[in-house]
Amino acid sequence: MIDAKTKLCCVIGNPIAQSLSPQLHNNLYKVMGLNFAFLAFQVSDVEHAITGFKALNIVGISVTIPHKLEVMKYLDDIDETAKSIGAVNTIVNKEGKLMGTNTDWLGAVKALERKTRLAGKNIALLGAGGAARAVAYGLIKNRANVSIFNRSLEKAYELKNIFNLAGAYSLGDIDKIAEADIIINTTSIGMIPNDKMAPISEDCLNSKQIVFDIIHTPTETQLIKYAKKEKATVIYGYEMLLFGAAEQFELYTGKKAPIKLMEKILKGIK
Ligand code: ATR
Numbered sequence: 001m002i003d004a005k006t007k008l009c010c011v012i013g014n015p016i017a018q019s020l021s022p023q024l025h026n027n028l029y030k031v032m033g034l035n036f037a038f039l040a041f042q043v044s045d046v047e048h049a050i051t052g053f054k055a056l057n058i059v060g061i062s063v064t065i066p067h068k069l070e071v072m073k074y075l076d077d078i079d080e081t082a083k084s085i086g087a088v089n090t091i092v093n094k095e096g097k098l099m100g101t102n103t104d105w106l107g108a109v110k111a112l113e114r115k116t117r118l119a120g121k122n123i124a125l126l127g128a129g130g131a132a133r134a135v136a137y138g139l140i141k142n143r144a145n146v147s148i149f150n151r152s153l154e155k156a157y158e159l160k161n162i163f164n165l166a167g168a169y170s171l172g173d174i175d176k177i178a179e180a181d182i183i184i185n186t187t188s189i190g191m192i193p194n195d196k197m198a199p200i201s202e203d204c205l206n207s208k209q210i211v212f213d214i215i216h217t218p219t220e221t222q223l224i225k226y227a228k229k230e231k232a233t234v235i236y237g238y239e240m241l242l243f244g245a246a247e248q249f250e251l252y253t254g255k256k257a258p259i260k261l262m263e264k265i266l267k268g269i270k
Pocket of ligand 1: 126127128129130131132150151152155171186187188189
């Protein structure tokens with residue numbers, strides 16, 4: 001029941017219709033009896049949107065593509081994590097001040113930790129964009145041995161230097177990818193409407209590996225299909241979303257996130 005005491009959270013992006021956040025968070029508020037509401041806004045003018053959110057005392061703002069970098073210019077403070085990653089996906093209103101942080105890395109780490117320890121593992125990280133930066137940050141923080149594989153070698157080297165990674169290679173370096181314990185796809189290859197494509201060939205995969213595709217639409221990406229065929233352990237993109245959103249829920253409401261319930265809701269929405 002929305003009333004004059006309802007606290008409002010939202011997600012901004014462009015486009016935004018694909019976002020699962022409103023359904024997920026509103027379902028949680030309902031089940032947990034919290035007087036909160038969560039909306040999605042398609043935003044092109046980020047500066048004015050942020051000014052408006054501040055004036056209206058919106059309590060939490062999730063940020064998605066393409067605003068994770070631009071939004072940084074308009075916040076009162078940004079924590080060290082978001083600064084290191086170079087992107088903000090979460091804004092918390094602390095007594096009228098908008099504070100930026102990043103939960104993407106934690107979503108990836110927690111999804112991985114359900115299946116494996118990270119310290120000392122050889123990881124092939126596919127992609128060198130914004131998502132790769134957040135994942136690389138989380139992996140390094142957990143003492144994994146990370147190599148980047150990307151179409152543009154220049155961008156791969158850039159990321160290698162920023163996070164002091166083990167190596168930078170082209171996406172076609174099949175032999176090197178095949179040596180990895182864990183393969184993580186952060187490229188957009190495989191996302192709808194290109195869901196027949198995979199970033200690497202099936203030849204790189206084997207049953208001892210863990211294959212994590214951060215793409216969540218579709219759930220069963222071509223890479224996940226290849227991995228299952230080779231009997232590798234798989235981690236789905238929605239699992240990263242789940243743990244990232246759980247962190248946001250806790251930051252916005254101050255309540256502990258019920259992971260099992262969230263996972264059930266997410267599976268129901270998808
Ligand atoms: P995000 O914020 O989701 O990471 P991004 O910063 O645009 O998005 O990064 C997209 C990543 O997918 C990049 O690593 C990109 O490779 P390049 O650096 O070479 O551009 C990769 N990517 C996207 N489409 C690709 C394609 N068709 N083939 C190979 N790599 C692709």
